[in-house]
Amino acid sequence: MKKLAAQALAFQYRLQIENAQTILNNNNSSLNTVDQALHDIINATEKLKMLNSMMINSVEEIKKNKKAS
Numbered sequence: 001m002k003k004l005a006a007q008a009l010a011f012q013y014r015l016q017i018e019n020a021q022t023i024l025n026n027n028n029s030s031l032n033t034v035d036q037a038l039h040d041i042i043n044a045t046e047k048l049k050m051l052n053s054m055m056i057n058s059v060e061e062i063k064k065n066k067k068a069s
Helices: 002-025 031-068
Strands: none
Touching: 002 031
16 A cells, blocks of 8 residues: 555656646746746655655565564
8 A cells, every 4th residue: 555655646746846847948937936846846856755765665674574574
């Protein structure tokens, strides 16, 4: 269940990054919109890094539990 939830969150964060990149590539975007897009990219990237770290730790824990059994 955790894996599925992590995949859904990762997809959501990647979509946020793609949407923000589209705004950044639009020459007619206001500075406020560009600033928000940059903020969204930074937040989503940090969340993806944290999610990745959590999943790596989870996999390592499962491997340890299997070895202990």
